Amino acid sequence: MSYSHLSIIERSKLEILHRQGKSSRAIAKELGRHSSTICRELDRATSSQPYQAEHAQNAYEERRKASVSPGKWSDSLAASLEEKLEATWSPEQITQRFRTEGRRVVSFKTIYRWIYAGRLVRGVLQVLRHKGKRQKPAETRGKFAIGQSISDRPKEVRSRETFGHWELDTVVSGRGKSKGCVATLIERKTRLYTAVLMPDRTALSMEIALGVAISQYPTGTFLTATADRGKEFACYANLETTHNLHVYFADPYSSWQRGSNENANGLLREFFPKGTDLAQVDDEDLAHSLDLMNHRPRKCLGWRTAHEYSISIVSTFDGVYLESP
Numbered sequence: 660m661s662y663s664h665l666s667i668i669e670r671s672k673l674e675i676l677h678r679q680g681k682s683s684r685a686i687a688k689e690l691g692r693h694s695s696t697i698c699r700e701l702d703r704a705t706s707s708q709p710y711q712a713e714h715a716q717n718a719y720e721e722r723r724k725a726s727v728s729p730g731k732w733s734d735s736l737a738a739s740l741e742e743k744l745e746a747t748w749s750p751e752q753i754t755q756r757f758r759t760e761g762r763r764v765v766s767f768k769t770i771y772r773w774i775y776a777g778r779l780v781r782g783v784l785q786v787l788r789h790k791g792k793r794q795k796p797a798e799t800r801g802k803f804a805i806g807q808s809i810s811d812r813p814k815e816v817r818s819r820e821t822f823g824h825w826e827l828d829t830v831v832s833g834r835g836k837s838k839g840c841v842a843t844l845i846e847r848k849t850r851l852y853t854a855v856l857m858p859d860r861t862a863l864s865m866e867i868a869l870g871v872a873i874s875q876y877p878t879g880t881f882l883t884a885t886a887d888r889g890k891e892f893a894c895y896a897n898l899e900t901t902h903n904l905h906v907y908f909a910d911p912y913s914s915w916q917r918g919s920n921e922n923a924n925g926l927l928r929e930f931f932p933k934g935t936d937l938a939q940v941d942d943e944d945l946a947h948s949l950d951l952m953n954h955r956p957r958k959c960l961g962w963r964t965a966h967e968y969s970i971s972i973v974s975t976f977d978g979v980y981l982e983s984p
Contacts, residue, residue: 664719665692665700670712673700677710731765732778740770741779744786747929747951750774756956788929806895809885809916812907816883819848822972823882826920827869829860829891830927832937839938841945842868843927844884845920849969850960852923852952854945856937866894873902885909885917926952 665673669690676686683701687694703718704710739762743753750767757764771787773779780786816824823846830841838859845852853875855868873881883905886892895906909916930948931940956962963971 665696667712667716670700670715673697674710674712674715677701731763731769732773736763736765737773737779740773744774744780746954747786747788748955749788751958752956752962755958755962759956759962788926806888806906806908809907809909812883812885816847816885821882822846822848822969823880824848825881825884826917827884827886827892828917828920828924829857829865829889830854830924830931830937831860833934836934837936837938839936839940841927841931841937841940842872843920843924844869844872845923846965846969847919849972850919850923850957850965851969852927852965853949854927856940856942856945858938860889860891862891862894865891866897869894869898870901873904883907887914887917923952 669692672690673686676689681689683697684694687697690697700715701710703715739757740753743756744750748756750770753770754764754767770779774782774784774787776782815821825844825846828843830843832839840857840860841854842857842865843852843854853872855872857864857868881902881904884898885907886895886909888908888911892906892908895908898904899906914921927948930944930951931937953966954964956964957968960968
């Protein structure tokens with residue numbers, strides 16, 4: 660519906676015509692307005708004094724101010740949003756998690772606007788997460804061609820129907836900077852993510868690191884593992900024998916077959932950007948980063964965290980509740 664409010668000029672004409680004894684219909688015809696508009700305007704005037712354009716205009720402006728919504732901003736809401744942003748949650752994760760908890764919520768677009776306007780976190784855009792993929796350098800490490808192919812992996816693993824199936828990979832330091840790296844593991848169903856520091860990218864270091872990671876969980880937590888054919892996974896036979904684990908290998912140049920791990924590694928890079936010397940990272944810093952990641956609500960988990968979902972799955976392996984280390 661398109662319309663415009665009376666202006667101060669129209670109100671002045673109305674006042675003059677009203678003083679001349681003109682009817683509401685006559686005034687409406689003179690001003691090109693509907694008679695109901697004129698009647699309502701005159702009814703707002705008090706009975707103790709005649710209609711005055713200046714007073715009517717002032718009253719109109721006060722009504723306009725009162726009609727504007729104060730908005731959803733509040734100091735308490737801002738404090739809650741900043742707490743989650745500092746915990747590396749994205750605006751969408753904050754909005755959806757608040758909604759599932761029945762808390763006061765604003766749209767994630769509003770959160771972005773408040774950040775860009777400097778109302779949240781003083782406008783520091785570094786709290787926002789990166790988006791998209793970066794170009795990977797050409798792979799130069801050795802590979803091997805033995806071991807079970809991913810095509811032999813049970814279908815239930817691909818469909819994420821059951822718990823206990825993991826994807827493996829490594830995150831490395833800047834090229835030529837250090838041999839230090841990180842073995843990363845993610846459970847396909849719950850997206851529970853963990854990592855272990857390694858001194859180098861050898862099969863022996865990977866075998867030790869995976870042994871450490873597996874020992875931190877109840878027996879039966881690791882049923883299968885899917886990795887690429889990097890030489891650090893040449894220890895797969897020892898892993899299968901020692902930990903009763905079935906290891907499968909993704910096809911060459913098919914990182915999407917380990918998509919959960921690739922995505923999680925990208926999120927880990929927010930804490931340890933490319934070029935970081937991972938040999939200088941200590942266990943406490945890595946554990947803190949993993950804790951933040953596993954306590955973020957995930958869209959694919961119905962806005963639960965990986966930690967919450969892994970516990971809710973049933974976790975009575977050996978009578979021990981499954982929790983992230």
